[in-house]
Amino acid sequence: MDDINILCTDILSIKRTMDVTDWFGRASGAKLKRDKTQAQFFGPWLHTETRGLDLTVKATDLKILGVKFDSNGGGIRQRLGFWQLRQLTLEGKVLIIKTVILPLLLLLCSIFYPPRFFLLALDREIFYFLWGSKWERLRREVMKRAPEHGGKGVPDPHLVLGAQYTALHIKYATAPFREHKTVAMARFRMGSYLRSLKILTVDLRIPIAFNLPPAYDFIKKFLKHFNLEKENITVLTNHRSILSVVQEREKVSPVPGLTLGEAERVWREVSHSALQNKHKDLAWMVAHEILPVRAVMHSRGMGKDATCPRPGCGRPETVRHALWECSAARDLWAMAGPLQFPWLPVGGVPDYRMVRGGAIQRKKPPKKEIDLWITINCIKDAIWTSRNLLVGKHVQVSLPATHQLASSRRQEYAVRCHSDVGAGASQGGLHSNRP
Numbered sequence: 001m002d003d004i005n006i007l008c009t010d011i012l013s014i015k016r017t018m019d020v021t022d023w024f025g026r027a028s029g030a031k032l033k034r035d036k037t038q039a040q041f042f043g044p045w046l047h048t049e050t051r052g053l054d055l056t057v058k059a060t061d062l063k064i065l066g067v068k069f070d071s072n073g074g075g076i077r078q079r080l081g082f083w084q085l086r087q088l089t090l091e092g093k094v095l096i097i098k099t100v101i102l103p104l105l106l107l108l109c110s111i112f113y114p115p116r117f118f119l120l121a122l123d124r125e126i127f128y129f130l131w132g133s134k135w136e137r138l139r140r141e142v143m144k145r146a147p148e149h150g151g152k153g154v155p156d157p158h159l160v161l162g163a164q165y166t167a168l169h170i171k172y173a174t175a176p177f178r179e180h181k182t183v184a185m186a187r188f189r190m191g192s193y194l195r196s197l198k199i200l201t202v203d204l205r206i207p208i209a210f211n212l213p214p215a216y217d218f219i220k221k222f223l224k225h226f227n228l229e230k231e232n233i234t235v236l237t238n239h240r241s242i243l244s245v246v247q248e249r250e251k252v253s254p255v256p257g258l259t260l261g262e263a264e265r266v267w268r269e270v271s272h273s274a275l276q277n278k279h280k281d282l283a284w285m286v287a288h289e290i291l292p293v294r295a296v297m298h299s300r301g302m303g304k305d306a307t308c309p310r311p312g313c314g315r316p317e318t319v320r321h322a323l324w325e326c327s328a329a330r331d332l333w334a335m336a337g338p339l340q341f342p343w344l345p346v347g348g349v350p351d352y353r354m355v356r357g358g359a360i361q362r363k364k365p366p367k368k369e370i371d372l373w374i375t376i377n378c379i380k381d382a383i384w385t386s387r388n389l390l391v392g393k394h395v396q397v398s399l400p401a402t403h404q405l406a407s408s409r410r411q412e413y414a415v416r417c418h419s420d421v422g423a424g425a426s427q428g429g430l431h432s433n434r435p
């Protein structure tokens with residue numbers, strides 16, 4: 001006999017259960033292994049009451065479906081730690097969270113509501129995994145926005161798991177089958193609350209409870225927190241609709257010096273499906289100005305020096321300086337023209353706005369525009385790689401070598417284009433040689 005849970009209210013019931021099981025075993029040939037059977041006590045029990053039991057008594061560690069609601073995030077840390085060993089881009093890490101981590105919890109959390117401390121712990125583990133350290137370079141709220149709103153689409157455990165739980169239980173309570181036990185129970189317990197939301201009509205023939213039990217109080221708090229109390233029943237019984245309603249209300253992150261409409265355009269370019277994941281990350285960090293250049297590190301108390309690492313420069317190294325204004329970067333941009341990169345306009349890239357967000361104002365054929373945007377990102381990648389080699393390994397990369405690096409990065413796209421003609425081929429790669 002395997003995996004059987006029995007709930008008992010007193011010690012006598014446990015002893016009777018064991019006797020009945022043995023009696024059943026004599027007839028069926030099955031045997032209960034007493035040394036492997038475990039008991040767990042909930043509520044105020046005295047030590048003298050629980051002593052006479054010939055079972056192993058566990059005090060804590062209630063594990064359901066391999067997950068434990070604890071302040072360590074239920075073993076999620078170990079699983080994420082395993083993925084941490086691989087060099088993944090932020091895009092790849094978000095994919096891991098969505099496809100490997102959250103599915104572990106979805107089934108469990110649609111039955112038992114996840115406690116607050118568990119959700120907080122889970123959130124902490126996810127962001128620790130994303131940044132690889134306790135230093136988070138951007139507010140979590142911004143990271144959780146959709147890519148077209150300037151975020152990275154990091155799933156919010158409270159929203160995702162809560163939406164699943166809420167949708168399932170409201171669906172039970174509003175199901176048309178009246179005799180079904182689960183439906184009747186959910187309607188009895190949640191009835192008065194759902195009536196106040198005008199989801200259930202008042203029916204005086206059916207009894208309802210006036211106080212919400214903790215399991216359904218979670219739903220009330222969830223709807224209040226995400227301001228969903230006024231939504232109709234079709235939204236509230238479908239977890240995907242709940243997620244999309246919350247996502248539609250998100251604000252667009254501003255980009256310094258641009259209007260909100262232009263910022264939206266920048267975020268679309270930054271998360272363009274034609275870009276490699278590492279270039280999406282780089283462009284996104286540049287637009288948020290969180291690339292770990294010295295001025296950014298210094299302003300957050302992480303570096304002692306804010307000046308540019310290039311010899312003889314001496315100016316503060318901001319994101320703009322590192323990628324556009326520094327002499328090394330300037331030389332490369334000046335050198336890169338339509339002769340070496342046929343996708344660049346005549347006279348090269350005109351200004352930093354274009355470096356940061358692509359050709360925002362221009363109206364070009366889309367194919368040409370995306371080729372230009374890919375090329376710009378390859379050059380940015382080459383500048384950033386040479387800068388990291390200088391800071392990390394003290395290797396001075398010459399201008400022609402940086403140029404060579406940019407064109408080989410551009411070449412990767414051409415090869416990819418030829419080998420995978422199918423759409424979205426550039427999205428699949430998890431690997432990165434991000435410095």
Ligand SMILES: [Zn+2]
Pocket residue numbers: 308309310313314315321325326327
């Ligand atoms: Zn410089």
